[in-house]
Amino acid sequence: MEVDKNGEIASESSSPEEQVVNPWEVSAKDGGKIDYDKLIDQFGCQRLDESLIDRVQRLTSRQPHVFLRRGVFFAHRDFNEVLDAYERGDKFYLYTGRGPSSEALHLGHLIPFMFTKYLQEAFKVPLVIQLTDDEKCMWKNLSVEESQRLARENAKDIIACGFDVTKTFIFSDFDYVGGAFYKNMVKVAKCVTLNKAMGIFGFSGEDHIGKLSFPPVQAVPSFPSSFPHLFPGKDKLRCLIPCAIDQDPYFRMTRDVAPRLGYSKPALIESTFFPALQGENGKMSASDPNSAIYVTDTAKDIKNKINRYAFSGGQDSIEKHREIGANLEVDIPVKYLSFFLEDDAELEHIKKEYGEGRMLTGEVKKRLTEVLTEMVERHRMARAAVTDEMVDAFMAVRPLPNMFE
Ligand code: TYM
Numbered sequence: 001m002e003v004d005k006n007g008e009i010a011s012e013s014s015s016p017e018e019q020v021v022n023p024w025e026v027s028a029k030d031g032g033k034i035d036y037d038k039l040i041d042q043f044g045c046q047r048l049d050e051s052l053i054d055r056v057q058r059l060t061s062r063q064p065h066v067f068l069r070r071g072v073f074f075a076h077r078d079f080n081e082v083l084d085a086y087e088r089g090d091k092f093y094l095y096t097g098r099g100p101s102s103e104a105l106h107l108g109h110l111i112p113f114m115f116t117k118y119l120q121e122a123f124k125v126p127l128v129i130q131l132t133d134d135e136k137c138m139w140k141n142l143s144v145e146e147s148q149r150l151a152r153e154n155a156k157d158i159i160a161c162g163f164d165v166t167k168t169f170i171f172s173d174f175d176y177v178g179g180a181f182y183k184n185m186v187k188v189a190k191c192v193t194l195n196k197a198m199g200i201f202g203f204s205g206e207d208h209i210g211k212l213s214f215p216p217v218q219a220v221p222s223f224p225s226s227f228p229h230l231f232p233g234k235d236k237l238r239c240l241i242p243c244a245i246d247q248d249p250y251f252r253m254t255r256d257v258a259p260r261l262g263y264s265k266p267a268l269i270e271s272t273f274f275p276a277l278q279g280e281n282g283k284m285s286a287s288d289p290n291s292a293i294y295v296t297d298t299a300k301d302i303k304n305k306i307n308r309y310a311f312s313g314g315q316d317s318i319e320k321h322r323e324i325g326a327n328l329e330v331d332i333p334v335k336y337l338s339f340f341l342e343d344d345a346e347l348e349h350i351k352k353e354y355g356e357g358r359m360l361t362g363e364v365k366k367r368l369t370e371v372l373t374e375m376v377e378r379h380r381m382a383r384a385a386v387t388d389e390m391v392d393a394f395m396a397v398r399p400l401p402n403m404f405e
Contacts, residue, residue: 017029017030023201023246023250032281033280045270046075046079052083055080060123065115071272073269076270079240079269081238082238082267093230093237093403095221095222096113096242097218097243100147101150102150103296105154107293107372110161110379111274113158116163116242119240120167126230126403127163127168128169129170130171131173133172134173134217136150151174155170155394157295158170160379163394165390165393166402167403168394184261185216188219192215192253192257200215200249219250220254224239229398229399230403238264240268241267274339277292280335293306302376306365306372311330314331331364333364333365334351
């Protein structure tokens, strides 16, 4: 069974002749690794280079997030323009989202939210978070009620990432679509032909028309006028979207139509994918819970999954390992540590010792188990403290008077 980057059933082969990256499927060429340089060329985005990261440091007066320092967020569209405007004193707003298709998020899903929280704090800007319950109802064949329930459950995990309620509006499409938001959807829809949508999203004549109608829903939170309670009279406010690069097609379409509607194009900052335990060519699979670590996993689950399934670049025998060291290019424990071990010096130390054979896979896996157990436990406690009243507060349609402070 083929599955996409979220561990959900994908419609196409997982080892195509060319790599496939879209909101529903992520498959590397011939079962290899995703070629991110090629994606930048193919999608026409820009590489996030050192000079931009230095600029972020200067403008925010704090150390850039590890996801920036380590190239997890590696591509962008017009992020430089957003920073230019910020430097002149013009703020922006952040927009990100989640398609609530399952009860529990995996660690990959946390990445854009952890990063967005950092951006919100560092730049002191408002944030809108879209829960596309309508999308998942249509793609995953969930009932309307079940999609809505999952949206609220996922909202708790998102809130547990630490967002500031005075600067954050979370909305579900089923609840919020209407009014100014819907007017923008219709304007966008009128600018996109069926041919164009088929080209961007790969829709076919067999897809139901609900799917065809969805892209404008994900497009319009990029426009401040879709939120009259938040941004009245601020039609020129720029929008910055943090996400993994699988969501890029939606925003290629949005950026294409924005000028025709008199709106600014949204800027993007895009990440690579957090890989499956089985390796960067493996897929996180819903039918195989052992392919990913979930925020609901216990300490025992985490330890077992890492020990049993995390693909090792270490050698088969200790003698050989001591002699030639681990292949860090394919090693999942090191890859996972490079996402979640904050201490740069410790990470470098592990890479050196392990890469030169003085450290064994078991020791690296032990350290990874500690790091992830601590992180998941912290998340579990934060989520347990999120009440229904808090969810209501984040999701209330209300002005945010202090959102730029
Ligand atoms: P969804 O629910 O598939 O994914 C939520 C967010 O997580 C990112 N993501 C990953 N990041 C790193 N590694 C992974 N393995 C991984 N898997 C998923 C996704 O890129 C996304 O940022 N249609 C969207 C919901 C949405 C949205 C948005 C996302 C609506 N508006 C604006 C980003 C920005 C979806 O189903 O995301």
